[in-house]
Amino acid sequence: MKHRKVERRRLETTKLESAPFAPKSFSELGLPSPLIERLESGRFNVPTNVQSAAIPTILKNHDVVIQLYTGLGKTLAYVLPILCGVGPLKNKSSSGDKETRKKTGIEAVLVAPSRELGLFLIQAQTQISSLGQQYRAFLPHPNAILHRKVGTLRRSVHAMDAQYVIAFMNHTRQLKDGVFKLEARAMKNAELHGDLGKLGRSTILKKFKSGQERVLITNELAARGLGVPECDLVVNLDLPTDSIHYAHQAGRTGRLGRKGTVVTICKEPEMFAVKKLQKQLGVYIPACEFTKGKLVVTEDEKKYAEALK
């Protein structure tokens, strides 16, 4: 097997206070005028210290690692020189890896930590396309996401040792795939949704209520008014669309004075939406993770209670 030789570069550090110069304008940093016009139209008139220090160095194609407090403009310090190297803003003086570009046609790769953020960036693409740049998006297949969600559902059922579980999904098609995936992981489950006839729905419900199926995967509409007093766990595989839907779904458990648990599966970038639900409903929804097969609260409960006030 051939190994590529990794070039070892000497790491140089520059303290911000001793950065070579502090220009008063973006043009002094060597940025092209179309970019400066865009910056000024967004009221970005003067570079911050970190931008002044980093941009000229990055434009010279040097690698830069910035370590600085939050909110001081690191993002633009990186992004502006990158923009100089792509599309119509391409800076002729920056050599870049022209061979790689010729081969792949790819000039920049934008990596988003979640599919949702990726979708947001694609929406922004139409605006950017007006600059004449070409964008291609590669998103994780929804199936891969569903696979992970179903895995988390299964772990939640075991962690809570729940026997009557109602799992909610927002879309019927994914719901059917979810049933299939859970079955493949040896957990008895059934689907309940509008595509089933009246007879089909009542047969499934009978099976679930009699304990023949441990998990019922459904959507909010199909489960409206559904009363299974034994339901000890509700799992939201998708984020409920609003607080009313969350309350309806959560209300399927903890009925008639019994105890019940609601688990909402979400990714880190979606946490803000859960925080919003908490505030709107005035309930405590702590962040949890799996530790040794148990669901363990990971956030400071006191801090959270304060935030709810």
Ligand SMILES: Nc1ncnc2c1ncn2[C@@H]1O[C@H](COP(=O)(O)OP(=O)(O)OP(=O)(O)O)[C@@H](O)[C@H]1O
């Ligand atoms: N030159 C500038 N002029 C005016 N506003 C700026 C300038 N550069 C950045 N900002 C604004 O300052 C805010 C903070 O910038 P940014 O998010 O880049 O900081 P950061 O150092 O990357 O923070 P974090 O570490 O939290 O990501 C943003 O709202 C950004 O739009």
